[in-house]
Amino acid sequence: MVVAVIVAVVIVAVSAVFVSRTFGSSREPSSPSAGAIAVVNGFDACGDGWSGPATGGAFDFAVSNSTIAGEAVYLEGADDRKVYAEAEGLGPSTVYHLRVTLGDGRYRFVCIPAGNDPIAGPVVTVRDSPAGLVPTPGIEVVTRADLLPAAHTYNEWVGSRIKELASDAQRLATAIVSGDRAVSQAAWLTAQQDYSRLGAAYGAFGDLADAIDGDPAAGSSALEDSDLHGLRKIEALLWSDLPIAEAAPVAARLITDIGSLTATLTKTPVNAIDLGLRSHEILEDAIQFTLTGADDAGSHTGLAVIAADIEATRAVLDPIRPLVTPRYAGLSDADAWLARTATLVASYKTGGTWRALDSLDRAQREALDADLERTVELLAPIAAVTDPRVADQ
Numbered sequence: 001m002v003v004a005v006i007v008a009v010v011i012v013a014v015s016a017v018f019v020s021r022t023f024g025s026s027r028e029p030s031s032p033s034a035g036a037i038a039v040v041n042g043f044d045a046c047g048d049g050w051s052g053p054a055t056g057g058a059f060d061f062a063v064s065n066s067t068i069a070g071e072a073v074y075l076e077g078a079d080d081r082k083v084y085a086e087a088e089g090l091g092p093s094t095v096y097h098l099r100v101t102l103g104d105g106r107y108r109f110v111c112i113p114a115g116n117d118p119i120a121g122p123v124v125t126v127r128d129s130p131a132g133l134v135p136t137p138g139i140e141v142v143t144r145a146d147l148l149p150a151a152h153t154y155n156e157w158v159g160s161r162i163k164e165l166a167s168d169a170q171r172l173a174t175a176i177v178s179g180d181r182a183v184s185q186a187a188w189l190t191a192q193q194d195y196s197r198l199g200a201a202y203g204a205f206g207d208l209a210d211a212i213d214g215d216p217a218a219g220s221s222a223l224e225d226s227d228l229h230g231l232r233k234i235e236a237l238l239w240s241d242l243p244i245a246e247a248a249p250v251a252a253r254l255i256t257d258i259g260s261l262t263a264t265l266t267k268t269p270v271n272a273i274d275l276g277l278r279s280h281e282i283l284e285d286a287i288q289f290t291l292t293g294a295d296d297a298g299s300h301t302g303l304a305v306i307a308a309d310i311e312a313t314r315a316v317l318d319p320i321r322p323l324v325t326p327r328y329a330g331l332s333d334a335d336a337w338l339a340r341t342a343t344l345v346a347s348y349k350t351g352g353t354w355r356a357l358d359s360l361d362r363a364q365r366e367a368l369d370a371d372l373e374r375t376v377e378l379l380a381p382i383a384a385v386t387d388p389r390v391a392d393q
Contacts, residue, residue, distance in 0.1 A: 035060060036097060039109060041073050041090075042066035047109030047121025054102075056129025061098040065090045069114040073098075074389065078106040078123045082138025083389065102126045103135030140327050144388040147272035150319035155269045157315060158201045162261045165194040169258050172234070173251035176244060184247070185238050186352075189301050191254075192231050196305050199312030200278035204270045211257045215295060222297035229253055232297045239298030276386030279316050280379035282309050287372050291365075293357060302357035303348045306372075310342045313379070320386055327385045334378035341371040 039061050040048040050061065065071050074086035075098060084107070085098040109121040129135070172187040195213050202209045215232060216225035222236035229250055237247040286309040289295040290302045317324075324331050344367065348355040360368070 036062040038062045038064065040064050040066055041071065041109065041111040041119075041121075043113055043116065043119075045121070046073075046111035046119040047124075050109070050124055051122070052124035052126065054124060054126050056103050056126050056133055056135070058099070058101050061085070061100070062095050063087055063090065063098055063109075064095045065092055067113050068092050071111055071113040072389075073109060073111050075100065075107060076110055076141075077138055078108045080105075080138065080140075082140050084136050084138045086389075088387075100136045101134065103129045103133055139385055141389045142323055142327070142386050144272060146323055147275070147320070147386065147388055150275055150323065151270060151272035153319040154200065154275060154316065155265065157319075158198055158270065159262060159265060161194065161198055162258070162265070165191065165198075165261075166255070166258050168194050169251070169255050173248070173255055176234075176238075176247045176251050179244055181238060181244050184244060185299070188231070188234055188238055189299065189304055189354075192235070192301070193304060193308035195231060196308035197312045197315065199282035199309060200274050200316045201265070201270050203274055204268050205261060205264055206268065208257055208260055208264055212254065212261075216297075230257065232295070235297040235299050273386075273388060275316050275320050276383045279313060279320070279382045280376050282313050282316070283372055283376050283379070285309075287369065287376065291357070291369060291372065296357070300356035300358055301354055303345055304354045307342070307345045307349075310338065310345065313338065317382075320382070324382055324385055328381055330378055330381060334375065334382075337371065337375040337378055341368075341375050344368060344371055 037059065038049045041063065042065070061075070063073050065073070069092060071090050072086070072088045073090055075084045076082060077084065084102065085100040087096050087098060090096060104127050106123050106125050108123045111119045111121070113119070168187065168191045172184065172191050175184040175187045178184075192213075205212070210230075212230045213232060214228060214230055216222045216228050220228075222228055222232045223240055223242075225233075231254065233250050234247050234254065237250065238244065286306050290305050290309070293302060295305075296302055321331075348360070
C-alpha cells in the first residue's frame, strides 16, 4: 500500500501550535477535486501548475508525482524556509491533497525524487490576505545533521544505562540462586524498570530486544511458551507455584544477552529519527499493552512499568528539546501533562511498594487512561516537528 504523510500545522485553543499528521492511501491515481490547484512534480520540474500572484487564504493543492519512483514534496516559505505542508512517500502517478491557509508572503514547492537532489520550484507571491485570516504556521526545517548531536547524546545515555541494567540483572540472578522469592521478585522489578527506561533503543537492539523482553507467542502464556526467555519468562516463573530454581537458567541467559547489548548498540546505534517518534510511542505502547494488562506475566506491576516509561519519555525528550522548543509551542503543555501523569502514577506507590494495577477501581483507571491519552496527544506532534528534511540551498 502506498502511503502519503501530510503534515498540516493548525492553530488550536489559546494559540498553541499543534502539528497533526493525516494519513491517506490509494492504490489508484486520484483526480483533483473541483477548485483544487493541480501541481505536478517530477525530475525536471517542481510545483508546475501554481503561479502567482495569488490571494491569501485557504489553498487546496492536488499534488501529483510524475516520476517512476516515490518522492517527497513540501511547501516552504521562500524566505523563512519553514515547511507549511508536506507529502512524504508520494508514489508514481498518484495525487494527494495538501490543504493549507497561506498569508502574505513568498512560497514555493520543493521536491525530492527518490535518489535525487532536491528541486526547488518557482516562487509564488501570496498577497492581499483578508483581514482576520489565521494562516497555517510553518515548521522550521530540522535536518539529519541537526539531529545527530541529539542522537549521540542519547546513545551515550543508553550505554550508561546498559551497564546499570547488567548490574541489576546480576543481582536478580544471585537472588534467584539464593532461593529467596521475595528478594528475587523485587530484583526482577528493578531490572524490568531498567530495561523499560531504554524506550527508544529497542529498535537498535534487534533480536536481542525479543530475547530480553519479548512477549509470548500468540495463544500462549509466558509460563507456557517454551521458546520464551528473558524478563517476561522470569516474571512468570517468580509469580508462579513452580520452584524458583527453574528461573535460574533463564536469568543466566538474560545476563549473557544483556552483555551483548553494548556491542549491538555500537554497531547499530539508535537512529536519530527514532527520537521524535518514540517521544510519544513509548507511552502509546504503555496504554495499549501495559495499562490493559496485556504484557503482565503475573506480577501485576504495570504501574511501576508505566512510571519507568514516563522516565524513558523524558530521556528521549531531553536531547531533542533544543530543536523542539522553538518549533512547537505545545511543548510546555506536553511537559505539564507528563509531570501530571507522573505524579498520578507515583501516588500509587507507598514506600517501596507499588499497588497492583488491577487493584485500581474504574474511576482511577479512567483517570490514568485519560492523563496518558492527553499526554500522548500533546507529545505526538514532536514526530512531525523533528522529521528530518533536506535543507535546500
